[in-house]
Amino acid sequence: MSTTATAWSTRLRWVVLVACSAVALVIASMAALYTALPEIASETGATQAQLTWVVDGYTLALACLVLPAGALGDRFGRRLILVVGLVVFAVSSAVPLFMGGPMWLIGARTAGGVGAALVMPSTLSILTSSLPRERRNVAIGIWAGTVGVGAVLGILGSGVLMEFWSWASISVAMAISGVVLAVAGCTIPESLDAARPAFDPWGAVSGAAAVGLVVVAALEAPQRGWTDPVVLAAAIAGVAAGVAFALIELRAEHPLLDVRLFALRGFGTGTASVAIQFLVSFGLFMLIVQFFQLILGYRPLMSALAMAPMIAPMVILSVIAPWLAERYGLRLPTAAGLATVGVALLLLSRLSTDSTFTDILWPLLIMSVGLGLSAAPATAAIVDGAPEGKDGVAAAVNDAAREVGAAIGIALSGSILAAGYSERIDEVLPMVPEQIRGPVSGSLAGALEVTEHIGPQAKPLAEVAEGAFMHGLHNACLLLGSAVLVLAVVLGLWAPGRRVNGPVEAAPADDAHEPDRTALGTGSRTAP
CATH class of the missing domain: 1.20.1250.20 (MFS general substrate transporter like domains)
Incomplete structure (x- = not known):
């Protein structure tokens, strides 16, 4: 194997390692505090409802913002959004080390969810845009496997930390990991959509509202009951926002998400x-x-x-x-x-x-x-x-x-x-x-x-x-x-x-969005 081929293979492996490590971190963080909730309650005086939002605030922010975050990565650069997300995640993880009280912890976890929303779509899109097609599916498999075991790793890691230290050690570990991966993220190639279409703000707002309201209804249902007025109102409003999102996207010149894909x-x-x-x-x-x-x-x-x-x-x-x-x-x-x-x-x-x-x-x-x-x-x-x-x-x-x-x-x-x-x-x-x-x-x-x-x-x-x-x-x-x-x-x-003679179906085409393909990518423009 030539020196160039070896260097290229090493570079690909590094991209996969950084992307999968970043997504493992944000998924692990979803479940990392499960084992620490009793100690958090005793040290901060958090009520059961507040403990619920310590966990759910992260998930809610992540679910609401992940779609517009993916569009921002396509427009402004996936590496940039990944690094920004990791920095936000690291800073928010460190906040509980300096500010006490359950409301500070809930706020920090919610901010961490914002960072995670920037990180998650960036990791997968970096892999799909940076790797040749013949290697892309293997990388996607590794990424999907990492996501699948991320929650188990979070529970396992927090269990080890809690065995020897207090729950604050989980915040320390997440903050340090976020900083390390942010630095590592600066070393991978940049990629973006060459067309750089205008951002779709109405699609972003209606999409975030639809996802957020449905998630709130789901999260509140166990405490309030599925027939509670708040749960029903959130669910109905979420469905209405989802319909509005679909109508907006069907009419938008540059939709955040072409709903015909479904x-x-x-x-x-x-x-x-x-x-x-x-x-x-x-x-x-x-x-x-x-x-x-x-x-x-x-x-x-x-x-x-x-x-x-x-x-x-x-x-x-x-x-x-x-x-x-x-x-x-x-x-x-x-x-x-x-x-x-x-x-x-x-x-x-x-x-x-x-x-x-x-x-x-x-x-x-x-x-x-x-x-x-x-x-x-x-x-x-x-x-x-x-x-x-x-x-x-x-x-x-x-x-x-x-x-x-x-x-x-x-x-x-x-x-x-x-x-x-x-x-x-x-x-x-x-x-x-x-x-x-x-x-x-x-x-x-x-x-x-x-x-x-x-x-x-x-x-x-x-x-x-x-x-x-x-x-x-x-x-x-x-x-x-x-x-x-x-x-x-x-x-x-x-x-x-099974596909017999080529693809069975194709996504809706938009000639104006055809990307500029370069050495690293097979679908988006990339830059060193």
């Missing part, structure tokens, strides 16, 4: 598949972390380590799956992957208070196989379905689908778990002393804390509460698993099969 079978299937994957993943993570800690009695670090085996199958299959999609079409990995996830959820619905780690390990491994099969092909279908030069917007659609799916998954799982717990615990609540009914009826964690203080005589009540929790977990896994199996069939029928 009619393309590959693009539409990929978007739906990505949303389902994150809906299931984050919904299950919320359930399983509680199962490990409340039923099996694991410490935060052990809970994180118990989920670590999911990483290997997901990463390995994410690299192989794009090849399967190229050979057999999007239909096979989508249907097979989602069906595998559905089977894993049904197996998890059979857990009991007597289950061991082995009982839960095999369903988790099966689920990681399903996610590994379906993740990368879905992302590749979204990227391939977008017009040339719109890599940032394609990446943003991919990321927005993930964030909305994650928010709905957390809300749906939480609501089903709470409803199942209440259904069973309400049967014995009249026999519980009035002074402890509140904690017992609220959650298994509250019930176990109360019964531990009472002593051995409260063991029957603890067992009833554990059984009520498992009833809610059964219902959540059973409903999610059944729904995913149905969706696997629907998307399998809708997804395009």
Whole structure:
């Protein structure tokens, strides 16, 4: 191999490393504070509602802004937006180290979500615009695998830090990582849409409102109930904003997102598949972390380590799956992957208070196989379905689908778990002393804390509460698993099969947006 070829290969590997490290950081940050919430509450005095927004403020900002952030990257430069996003992320992560109080923490996490929104679409669009087509799908597979395991890495990393230091160490780690990656980001090639169309402000506002309102409705539903006026109003307003966004984009000369893309079978299937994957993943993570800690009695670090085996199958299959999609079409990995996830959820619905780690390990491994099969092909279908030069917007659609799916998954799982717990615990609540009914009826964690203080005589009540929790977990896994199996069939029928004579479909063309292709890219202009 020549020196030039070797240098080129090294440069490509560096681009992939930086992009995947950056997206791993912002995804890990979504789940990093799960294990730290009890300590945050005790040190800052945060209420349960405030703790919810410590986590959700980040997700909400990320979901709202990821689409306009992708368009900004196409127009002004993806490397520039990536570096700016990492700087914002690093600074906001450091704020809790100097400013106390739950409101400062919520504000800092929300600002971190803004930085993450700039980072996420930039990482994928940098890969798709900087790599030759023959290497792009492998890079997308690595990226998708990294995103898939990002939340597990966040839980694992925070568990390790919490084992030795306070929750503030998580902020330190995220701030330092953000600075290091911002410096590294300055060394990769710049790329942008050569046409540099005018930014679509009305599309950006209506799109952010649609996503934001839907996410708020999903996040508030577990606490308020799905029929609460605030939840219903947010959901209806979100749908109305979504309709307005579609009408604006259909009329815009340079739309933020051509909504006709969703009619393309590959693009539409990929978007739906990505949303389902994150809906299931984050919904299950919320359930399983509680199962490990409340039923099996694991410490935060052990809970994180118990989920670590999911990483290997997901990463390995994410690299192989794009090849399967190229050979057999999007239909096979989508249907097979989602069906595998559905089977894993049904197996998890059979857990009991007597289950061991082995009982839960095999369903988790099966689920990681399903996610590994379906993740990368879905992302590749979204990227391939977008017009040339719109890599940032394609990446943003991919990321927005993930964030909305994650928010709905957390809300749906939480609501089903709470409803199942209440259904069973309400049967014995009249026999519980009035002074402890509140904690017992609220959650298994509250019930176990109360019964531990009472002593051995409260063991029957603890067992009833554990059984009520498992009833809610059964219902959540059973409903999610059944729904995913149905969706696997629907998307399998809708997804395009194997391409025989060239592409089955093409994205809507716009000759004015045809990019200037140069040495590094296959769809956008790049610069050193």
